[in-house]
Amino acid sequence: MLQNPCFLCGTNRRNYATLSPEQKEQIAKGPGLGDFISASSDGYAGELKLQKGTKRLRLPPWLKTEFPIGKNYSKLKGDLRHLKLHTVCEEARCPNVGECWGGGESGIATATIMVLGDTCTRGCRFCSIKTSRSPPPPDPSEPLNTAEAVCEWGLDYVVLTSVDRDDLPDGGANHFAETVRQIKQRKPSMLVECLTPDFAGDLSCVERVVDSGLDVYAHNVETVRELQRHVRDHRANFEQSLKVLEHVKIYKENSITKTSIMLGLGEKDDEVLRTLEALRSVGVDCVTLGQYMQPTKRHLKVKEYVTPEKFAFWEAEGKRLGFAYTASGPLVRSSYKAGRT
Numbered sequence: 001m002l003q004n005p006c007f008l009c010g011t012n013r014r015n016y017a018t019l020s021p022e023q024k025e026q027i028a029k030g031p032g033l034g035d036f037i038s039a040s041s042d043g044y045a046g047e048l049k050l051q052k053g054t055k056r057l058r059l060p061p062w063l064k065t066e067f068p069i070g071k072n073y074s075k076l077k078g079d080l081r082h083l084k085l086h087t088v089c090e091e092a093r094c095p096n097v098g099e100c101w102g103g104g105e106s107g108i109a110t111a112t113i114m115v116l117g118d119t120c121t122r123g124c125r126f127c128s129i130k131t132s133r134s135p136p137p138p139d140p141s142e143p144l145n146t147a148e149a150v151c152e153w154g155l156d157y158v159v160l161t162s163v164d165r166d167d168l169p170d171g172g173a174n175h176f177a178e179t180v181r182q183i184k185q186r187k188p189s190m191l192v193e194c195l196t197p198d199f200a201g202d203l204s205c206v207e208r209v210v211d212s213g214l215d216v217y218a219h220n221v222e223t224v225r226e227l228q229r230h231v232r233d234h235r236a237n238f239e240q241s242l243k244v245l246e247h248v249k250i251y252k253e254n255s256i257t258k259t260s261i262m263l264g265l266g267e268k269d270d271e272v273l274r275t276l277e278a279l280r281s282v283g284v285d286c287v288t289l290g291q292y293m294q295p296t297k298r299h300l301k302v303k304e305y306v307t308p309e310k311f312a313f314w315e316a317e318g319k320r321l322g323f324a325y326t327a328s329g330p331l332v333r334s335s336y337k338a339g340r341t
Helices: 021-028 073-082 097-102 142-153 173-186 203-210 225-231 238-251 269-281 308-321
Strands: 112-115 157-162 191-195 216-218 256-263 286-291 325-328
Touching: 112 142, 112 173, 142 173, 157 173, 173 191, 173 203, 203 216, 203 238, 225 269, 238 256, 238 269, 256 269, 256 308, 269 286, 269 308, 286 308, 308 325
Parallel strands: 112 157, 157 191, 191 216, 216 256, 256 286, 286 325
Antiparallel strands: none
């Protein structure tokens, strides 16, 4: 049994009306709470909140998951190594990797490809990806290699994400855009989601990615507004992330936008609600909420294990607020089971 250490990686009613029937169908087919949890909090006698002097909380049963390896797992892993591609699945040590790569019961293999290398220029306190002020330069052949790989796998939906690359003039926006273009040239029917950094607030970089032909633009706010400085790198902040998501809609109204929030970092219920309201106010279409898990002893401790019942409450609140798609559960991740949407 393994615990999940990674987090990666909702439309308001006004913007939902502007979506095409195909886009509405995509959102409606998203996974629900039952796809992500296998146990309830009934009968659990352990502590859910970190008490003073406590080193670590005991993992509750609903956060334990098997590490299945399907028939496609070995092929995917081999292809990634051969083409020198990186995935968040590996870099963030996600235990869902066996199910997603193997295809699980559905047989649909899904991987979230991490472009622009495996070294980030930022040091968020929740993330285990390695950091450096001067990462190696991006591989110019990566967009082509990525496109060839995902098309060879026969995927219908692929998520592209990246580390932060503050060392690059465009933050890697052109690299993102070229990867999408290469994929669409080879398989126009493939749906492509880009989970991007904030590009240090440069909205022209956001526009380059939007113009690439992607289907979903994702950028994670990670946590509530009040905990941003405690959780994220000092170069990131809630307002900057909100502007990225807002600008996607301003620049291209029919774009589908998506974001994710970690719970269990000490946030209060009213802070979560205000965060959801702020996201709705800028037209975010899809929102996911999941449990934060401490990746190593050097990273932020889990302050609370949020129960499946509370996650169900937030899913209902998301629907009430008018998000087109809300997924909320202990093991929910923004990229988990993306191939089923």
